[in-house]
Amino acid sequence: MLGYVNWHRGRKYVHRREILDLITRDVVEQKPDHIAVTGDLVNLGLPEEFLRAAEWLHHLGPPSQVTAIPGNHDAYVRLHPKAGTHHWRPYMESNAAGEALFPTPPERFPFVRRFGDVALIALSSAIPTMPFIAAGKVGSPQREFLAAALSDLSRKGLFRVVLIHHPPLRAQAGWHRGLRDAGKLTKILKQHGAELVLHGHNHAQTVHELETATGPAFVVGVPSASEAVEGRIPAARWNEYGIAREGNGWRVEMVGRSIAANPDHVWECERRLLREA
Numbered sequence: 001m002l003g004y005v006n007w008h009r010g011r012k013y014v015h016r017r018e019i020l021d022l023i024t025r026d027v028v029e030q031k032p033d034h035i036a037v038t039g040d041l042v043n044l045g046l047p048e049e050f051l052r053a054a055e056w057l058h059h060l061g062p063p064s065q066v067t068a069i070p071g072n073h074d075a076y077v078r079l080h081p082k083a084g085t086h087h088w089r090p091y092m093e094s095n096a097a098g099e100a101l102f103p104t105p106p107e108r109f110p111f112v113r114r115f116g117d118v119a120l121i122a123l124s125s126a127i128p129t130m131p132f133i134a135a136g137k138v139g140s141p142q143r144e145f146l147a148a149a150l151s152d153l154s155r156k157g158l159f160r161v162v163l164i165h166h167p168p169l170r171a172q173a174g175w176h177r178g179l180r181d182a183g184k185l186t187k188i189l190k191q192h193g194a195e196l197v198l199h200g201h202n203h204a205q206t207v208h209e210l211e212t213a214t215g216p217a218f219v220v221g222v223p224s225a226s227e228a229v230e231g232r233i234p235a236a237r238w239n240e241y242g243i244a245r246e247g248n249g250w251r252v253e254m255v256g257r258s259i260a261a262n263p264d265h266v267w268e269c270e271r272r273l274l275r276e277a
């Protein structure tokens with residue numbers, strides 16, 4: 001109920017279907033090799049919302065081309081196992097190549113997907129919380145899995161992308177909305193390295209460069225995909241990453257595509273070379 005009141009007072013004016021549709025069309029038109037959705041697909045966690053979110057995922061592409069992880073809103077309420085995020089399951093599981101690298105634990109997270117030289121490690125930071133708390137937690141079993149996966153995938157010379165809904169660095173969010181084990185997670189990232197960490201939750205475009213044992217890890221947060229232009233927080237946006245092996249290293253370019261105020265369309269708002277070999 002509190003979530004519903006909150007939504008009426010704010011989010012329904014800011015998050016709009018037509019904005020999401022513009023962004024969705026643009027993503028599909030750019031034909032990325034793979035799409036990662038870093039969560040909060042629903043507002044209140046009503047059973048109906050999960051079905052509509054599943055339809056939206058289908059619109060983005062088949063499960064083989066789209067990976068999704070849950071956000072805090074997606075864990076608002078405990079639903080029957082066959083309801084809720086169950087509808088997104090094909091988008092939230094490993095692929096055969098990923099399973100061969102790291103079998104998914106019974107808790108279903110983390111799962112690994114591999115596409116050629118790129119490996120996605122998908123974490124869940126979604127936990128049910130008290131009203132007005134949007135915090136998340138990865139927990140020690142997932143952290144241990146992550147540490148092992150990062151070090152092994154590094155030895156195999158793969159480009160490691162970590163997906164997590166909450167921002168992983170402690171300074172990025174306070175107690176009410178932050179990741180409870182951000183400090184421990186950061187330690188793992190520093191110790192074992194990662195090439196790219198993608199998150200949502202803060203509804204803002206941010207890039208942090210984290211020094212790790214295997215070189216810099218770029219931690220990138222993206223605005224919401226449904227934020228109206230006049231919103232209190234940045235306009236809807238998605239980021240496209242061009243990843244290429246170059247010599248012994250990687251070249252990574254990020255292209256930001258965002259909703260323009262007038263007329264309504266999506267434009268390239270940023271192009272930035274994150275790393276060069």
Ligand SMILES: [Fe+2]
Nearest residue numbers: 040071072201
């Ligand atoms: Fe969130």
